Amino acid sequence: SASRGLGYACATRQALEGVDEVMAARTRDTMEEAADRIRAEAPGVTIGTVAADVTADDGIQALLAACPEPDILVNNAGGPPPGDFRDWDRETWHKAIDANMLAAIFLMKETVDGMMARGFGRVVNITSGAVKAPISILGLSNGARAGLTGFVAGLSRETVARGVTINNLLPGPFDTDRLASNFAARAKREGKTPDQVRQESAAHNPARRFGDPDEFGAACAFLCSVHAGFMTGQNILLDGGAFPGTL
Ligand code: NAP
Numbered sequence: 001s002a003s004r005g006l007g008y009a010c011a012t013r014q015a016l017e018g019v020d021e022v023m024a025a026r027t028r029d030t031m032e033e034a035a036d037r038i039r040a041e042a043p044g045v046t047i048g049t050v051a052a053d054v055t056a057d058d059g060i061q062a063l064l065a066a067c068p069e070p071d072i073l074v075n076n077a078g079g080p081p082p083g084d085f086r087d088w089d090r091e092t093w094h095k096a097i098d099a100n101m102l103a104a105i106f107l108m109k110e111t112v113d114g115m116m117a118r119g120f121g122r123v124v125n126i127t128s129g130a131v132k133a134p135i136s137i138l139g140l141s142n143g144a145r146a147g148l149t150g151f152v153a154g155l156s157r158e159t160v161a162r163g164v165t166i167n168n169l170l171p172g173p174f175d176t177d178r179l180a181s182n183f184a185a186r187a188k189r190e191g192k193t194p195d196q197v198r199q200e201s202a203a204h205n206p207a208r209r210f211g212d213p214d215e216f217g218a219a220c221a222f223l224c225s226v227h228a229g230f231m232t233g234q235n236i237l238l239d240g241g242a243f244p245g246t247l
Contacts, residue, residue: 001024001025001054001075001076001077001078002021002023002024002025002031002034002074002076003023003025003027003030003031003033003034004025004030004034004176004177005174005176005177005178005213006076006126006171006174006176006213006216006217007023007025007074007076007126008034008038008213009213009214009216009217009220010074010076010124010126010216010217010220010221011023011034011038011047011074011217012037012038012041012042012214012217013214013217013218013220013221014072014074014217014220014221014224015038015041015042015045015047016041016042016221017221017225018042018044018045019045019072019224020045020046020047021038021045021046021047021048022047022048022049022050022063022066022067022070023035023038023047023048023049023050024049024050024051024052024054024059024063025051025052026051026052026053027051028049028051031049031051032049035047035048035049048066048067050062050063050066054075054077054099054103054107055077055095055098055099055102055103057106060103060106060107060110063107064110064111069114069118070111070114070115071115071118071120071121071122072121072122072123072124072224073107073108073111073121073122073123073124074123074124074125074126074220074224075103075104075107075108075123075124075125075126076125076126077099077100077103077104078099078178079099079100079128079138079141079178080092080095080096080099080100080138080140080141080144081140081185082137082138082182082185082186083137083139083140084137085139088139088140092140093140093143093144096140096141096143096144097143097144097147099144100127100140100141100144100145100148101144101145101147101148101151104125104148105148105151108123108155108166111123112155112159112164112166115159115162115163115164116159116162116163116164117162119162119163120163120164121159121162121163121164121165122164122165122223122224122225122228123164123165123166123167124166124167124168124169124220124223124224125148125152125166125167125168125169126168126169126171126220127145127148127149127168127169127170127235128141128145128170128171129170129171129172129237129239129242129243130142130145131145131146131149131168131170131235132170132235132237132243133243148168149168149235152166152167152168152233153233156232156233157232157233159232160232160233163229165223165228165229165231165232166232166233167223167228167231167232167233167234167235167236168234168235168236169216169219169220169223169236169238170235170236170237170238170239171211171216171238171239172205172211172237172238172239172240172242172243173201173202173205173210173211173239173240173242174210174211174212174213174215174216174238175210175211175212175213176213179210180194183197183198183201204242205239205240205241205242206240206241206242207240207241209240210240211238211239211240215238216238219236219238223236
């Protein structure tokens with residue numbers, strides 16, 4: 001899921017490192033525009049595109065048809081909406097679990113055996129800082145992503161002896177469309193302007209700013225490189241130091 005934001009930044013960085021890629025997103029137009037931008041920045045690589053919903057079986061099959069033997073898998077999907085758990089019915093929970101837990105698990109199911117057979121593989125799941133420190137209005141995210149994190153903790157120890165590492169990257173606040181929509185929702189609740197919320201929020205971060213998606217893409221490219229072969233099952237927080245713990 002690479003047409004915008006963090007997924008796009010990861011796709012761009014990997015292309016600049018010479019990786020041929022297949023990008024996915026549900027909206028074809030924005031994805032094709034994104035792919036063209038990457039092709040212009042990294043003319044030596046092949047960038048394929050698939051309009052697919054990673055929460056649907058046919059979406060996963062379309063992706064595998066376009067890229068049957070990936071060496072690198074970066075899992076990403078949109079985050080669930082904020083809200084109050086009292087308003088969330090079973091269907092709402094199922095959507096969050098599909099997008100933020102099962103899509104990644106099913107894509108790993110289809111790809112890690114081939115990676116192990118070939119002796120090399122890298123999986124990076126884009127999760128959230130909410131896995132480490134819950135964000136109360138994002139209960140759907142706190143819950144669903146914790147499930148993925150627990151699953152990866154187990155699987156990542158089964159694949160590493162065959163050259164396949166699996167890690168999770170946990171974004172704090174990065175300047176993407178997703179962040180802008182969270183600010184708009186918070187501004188409405190608190191009777192402020194989105195700009196006020198943005199400034200207050202940046203001021204609370206030890207870095208006094210939001211992350212640049214390219215910083216996220218660079219961290220992802222490192223995890224996917226040959227240099228990170230001894231690193232598996234890790235949850236790496238990129239948040240400007242916002243999480244206040246020593247470890
Ligand atoms: P974003 O700007 O909303 O981008 C999401 C990307 O995923 C888009 O390319 C979108 O394209 C695609 N996508 C969404 N659902 C999909 C699906 N079901 N199937 C295929 N593609 C799908 O989000 P972002 O800010 O880059 O964040 C990425 C992830 O990190 C999200 O899960 C978000 O919750 C999490 N996160 C972000 C931040 C932050 O600061 N930005 C912080 C914590 C966690 P289409 O809509 O066209 O499908």
